[in-house]
Amino acid sequence: MSFPFDLILFDLDGTLIETAPEIADAVNDTLSECGRTGVSQQQVNDWIGHGTRELLIQALAFTDELSANEVRHSNSFPAIEAVFTRHYQRRCGTRSHLYPHVREALTALRGAGVKLVVMTNKEGRYTQTVLDAHQMAPLFDRVISGDTFPVKKPNPMGIAECMAQFGVTHQRCLFVGDSSIDVATARAGGIAVWAMPYGYNMGEPIEACSPDRVIADFSALTTLLNG
Known part of the structure; x- marks a missing residue:
């Protein structure tokens, strides 16, 4: 055949x-640096699928008790995304x-x-x-x-x-x-x-x-x- x-x-x-463990690490590194509470591995697993940027938005929406749209258009989001980029680039390959x-x-x-x-x-x-x-x-x-x-x-x-x-x-x-x-x-x-x-x-x-x-x-x- x-x-x-x-x-x-x-x-x-x-x-x-x-890849979920190191994505969770990068998300929690970011949240910690930005003065926010961390999220669980299961939450990160459930947010995977629409792209890493959207995952970060979901994490921030959860921790800040905002809608995803409010996070997406907030003045602070670009700076937080830059922090995440640094942490995720460093984490890639470490636990995947x-x-x-x-x-x-x-x-x-x-x-x-x-x-x-x-x-x-x-x-x-x-x-x-x-x-x-x-x-x-x-x-x-x-x-x-x-x-x-x-x-x-x-x-x-x-x-x-x-x-x-x-x-x-x-x-x-x-x-x-x-x-x-x-x-x-x-x-x-x-x-x-x-x-x-x-x-x-x-x-x-x-x-x-x-x-x-x-x-x-x-x-x-x-x-x-x-x-």
């Missing part, structure tokens, strides 16, 4: 790499790790000629830092971050751009993610979607999003590759 996909797009946080079989699967897929893309809502400067911290960047043909285009997931622009770039049809394209955002992105882009059960789906079981498949880990991709 030949491998059914020529292009696979992957979410980053909660799919390829367990690849999930089981990720590197092996990506290496095998790339060797078989499958085009591989990261498509994340994390801002580009953080995406690159995380990939570099784990020596992952060379495994991908393209990296799409939350600020690559004017829109981000669940808008499917990134999917369309990659299919056009690599000359791949909808039927030969797969999205692998861990959240309802990823499932919605794939559905909007008209492609298949497989989901990991171990990631950050805002506290909800991934099965509730009805992906095409839920796979335990990345070995499912190499098993399929080997027929």
Whole structure:
């Protein structure tokens, strides 16, 4: 049986790499420096998905008892975001790790000629830092971050751009993610979607999003590759 996909797009946080612990560290470093109370690991896990900037906004909204919109438009937010940038750049790679079989699967897929893309809502400067911290960047043909285009997931622009770039049809394209955002992105882009059960789906079981498949880990991709 030949491998059914020529292009696979992957979410980053909660799919390829367990990053939540160091994100929580950076958030709490920031809150502490700015004179605020820290937040829990579970809260950070549940805020992951819309980009690191939005996560920071959610943390500040919680600690300051404000709406996210009030935080987003506050005069103090740019300075706090700058503090977070410093802390997160320092924390990247310190407590994150690849999930089981990720590197092996990506290496095998790339060797078989499958085009591989990261498509994340994390801002580009953080995406690159995380990939570099784990020596992952060379495994991908393209990296799409939350600020690559004017829109981000669940808008499917990134999917369309990659299919056009690599000359791949909808039927030969797969999205692998861990959240309802990823499932919605794939559905909007008209492609298949497989989901990991171990990631950050805002506290909800991934099965509730009805992906095409839920796979335990990345070995499912190499098993399929080997027929």
